[in-house]
Amino acid sequence: MQLKRDSWAEPYKIKMVELLKMTTPEQRRKALEDAGFNTFLLRSEDVYIDLLTDSGTSAMSDEQWSGMMRGDEAYAGSKNYYNLEKAVYEVYGYKYLVPTHQGRGAENILSQIMIKPGDIVPGNMYFTTTRLHQELAGAVFHDVIIDEAHDSNSEYPFKGDVDLGKVEKLVQEYGAEKIPYICVAVTVNLAGGQPVSMKNLKELRAYTHEKGIKIMLDMTRIAENAYFIQQKEEGYRLKTIAEIVKEICSYTDGATFSGKKDALVNIGGFLALNDFDKFEEARNMVVVYEGLHTYGGLAGRDMEAMAIGIYESVQDEHMKARIGQVIYLGDKMREFGVPVVKPIGGHGIFVDAKQFLPHINQDDFPAQTLAAEIYLDAGIRTMERGIVSAGRNSKGENYHPKLELVRFTIPRRVYTQAHMDVIAESTARVYERRNQIKGLKMIYEPKYLRFFQARFEQL
Numbered sequence: 001m002q003l004k005r006d007s008w009a010e011p012y013k014i015k016m017v018e019l020l021k022m023t024t025p026e027q028r029r030k031a032l033e034d035a036g037f038n039t040f041l042l043r044s045e046d047v048y049i050d051l052l053t054d055s056g057t058s059a060m061s062d063e064q065w066s067g068m069m070r071g072d073e074a075y076a077g078s079k080n081y082y083n084l085e086k087a088v089y090e091v092y093g094y095k096y097l098v099p100t101h102q103g104r105g106a107e108n109i110l111s112q113i114m115i116k117p118g119d120i121v122p123g124n125m126y127f128t129t130t131r132l133h134q135e136l137a138g139a140v141f142h143d144v145i146i147d148e149a150h151d152s153n154s155e156y157p158f159k160g161d162v163d164l165g166k167v168e169k170l171v172q173e174y175g176a177e178k179i180p181y182i183c184v185a186v187t188v189n190l191a192g193g194q195p196v197s198m199k200n201l202k203e204l205r206a207y208t209h210e211k212g213i214k215i216m217l218d219m220t221r222i223a224e225n226a227y228f229i230q231q232k233e234e235g236y237r238l239k240t241i242a243e244i245v246k247e248i249c250s251y252t253d254g255a256t257f258s259g260k261k262d263a264l265v266n267i268g269g270f271l272a273l274n275d276f277d278k279f280e281e282a283r284n285m286v287v288v289y290e291g292l293h294t295y296g297g298l299a300g301r302d303m304e305a306m307a308i309g310i311y312e313s314v315q316d317e318h319m320k321a322r323i324g325q326v327i328y329l330g331d332k333m334r335e336f337g338v339p340v341v342k343p344i345g346g347h348g349i350f351v352d353a354k355q356f357l358p359h360i361n362q363d364d365f366p367a368q369t370l371a372a373e374i375y376l377d378a379g380i381r382t383m384e385r386g387i388v389s390a391g392r393n394s395k396g397e398n399y400h401p402k403l404e405l406v407r408f409t410i411p412r413r414v415y416t417q418a419h420m421d422v423i424a425e426s427t428a429r430v431y432e433r434r435n436q437i438k439g440l441k442m443i444y445e446p447k448y449l450r451f452f453q454a455r456f457e458q459l
Ligand SMILES: Cc1ncc(COP(=O)(O)O)c(C=O)c1O
Pocket: 055, 102, 103, 104, 105, 127, 129, 130, 185, 189, 218, 220, 257, 258, 259, 260, 268, 269
């Protein structure tokens, strides 16, 4: 047998650790019942391995921590703002920067300055907060992602791509003047962290130029998308992640960013624009919702850590280890027969709850149920990404998304490969007893983004 010779290793060593708490099955059952079978409502001290999200949960580097000590907490004109502005220009190429407390702060401002009531906003699959801000500003969202994205078994390498035919149909039906921008997300979160190809972005740019439509990027996980382009798209094998990231941005007019993912910080985000007039509007609006335009709801130290994290996020060896760990977990789960979304995406493993629990009807919340069962087995916290997350349309009817998934999101630079083994083995144990698992009933439903706070009971 040929021995494997392509191992990767983390490009860092560990300087400080946080001890984890183990719990008993009885403690976990009690904690889950108290949380109404919603993993968002668990206390983190009752969690052993926390895969709820990769947002704000990554480990900062010693450079970032030293940057925190250089926080300039002036109310106006903090030097950290200028460092962040420089990082955004150097790494992404955007001219104007409006910092916000996190991604959704930027989504709110972008939606308000770009959308008029009755507008149409196409996007490559919805994201919960992004769509809600578009709707609150009066737009109707339309999904224009390629069909392959809704099929968890399709191995298509760029399932995040926009279907230009679907965009053209909207233009025909409503007219280009009703479409202020197309919202393109890189590594599409709800599709399973699936990337967009450069070819698709270029084609979309050419098309939108012709029609006078803007492209606004949700660049939250752009470095991860760049890694997939480097690995899978013809002509990019010898380009660096940094070069690819810059090229992606060059096909867009602006972007919203949640720094809590790629940029390896616990809090922070921004809106970046190339148009000065729109920037002026955004800069004025940020003082209403977030804070002065040179801090946007962030401490100076947070802006400094984010600026440093942006440079670290585009290092090739960082991204190789980051995605390498996600793929390691995905392959291990597949070896156990666990149905996962293919191909394996950027920020986590998405388990297909419809295939895992085919006996549970979508209205009895298979993914919510599975996330609860995974927690019960070994204290691993995951998240539902199915019918609960999709919410209701403006008529109050439940969306029934094709994908009914449980997301095992991997924080960056936090867990080891041994943790990945434990996660895969625990999931395999739940898979072995899948036939005994019953669904859930929703007993409390909040109005907005219900998945965060809804409560359930076992059927
Ligand atoms: C793709 C995507 N866009 C936008 C956001 C919003 O960012 P934030 O959580 O920082 O508000 C998130 C995470 O919430 C996300 O994953």
